[in-house]
Amino acid sequence: MIAAIGLAVAATLLPRGASAAAFDLGALTTLLGRIRSGEATFVESRRIEMLDRTLQSSGRLSFKAPDSFVRETLKPRHEKLAVDGNTLTMSLGERSRTMQLDASPEAAVIVEAIRSTLTGNRGTLERLFETTVSGDAGRWSLELVPRDLRLRGQVASVRVSGRDGVAHEVQVLLADGDRSVMTIEPVGPRGTP
Secondary structure (H helix, E strand, O other): HHHHHHHHHHHOOOOOOOOOOOHHHHHHHHHHHOOEEEEEEEEEEEEEEOOOOOEEEEEEEEEOOOOEOOOOEEOOOEEEEEOOOOOOOOOOEOEEEEHHHHHHHHHHHHHHHHHHHHOOHHHOOOOHHEEEEEOOOOOOEEEEEEOOOOHHEEEEEEEEEEEOEEEEEEEEEEEEEEEEEEEEEEEEEOOOO
């Protein structure tokens, strides 16, 4: 009798139907990959431990699948980081510098954490990071830890969280204790396939 009650309780706690699957990296990247382009505003708080200060910035983000990403900081000063494929262009005021993204692995790991999440690029995420997905399609979180131990000595982890197919927050924790939290607010219609 007690065993039968235990089985009945267990059955009510299990997902209904054999097709119920866990929300994992595959499900998340499929959800994210449906949105082919997007624009957003951002506000970022960056904590610099050595200076014992928190710096604030704000601006715009945009992406276009498969591999374009732009972060334009408008306040407190104009800066722009644009990535197209493996080409990274950084601009500060009138000065600009272009380089190959893979020539700066520490920059590449942060760029790819954001760009590959926004575009749903599962292959790149799995190649560069140990991934942990939590939540469900309605509210999810993706923790990314660099696979390369040398990079992990600089970038401890990146956590991207969102709702449905849209990222709303990116947290970066550096190995030296510095950290940033970027809140993202989508603007305008988002592209679909």
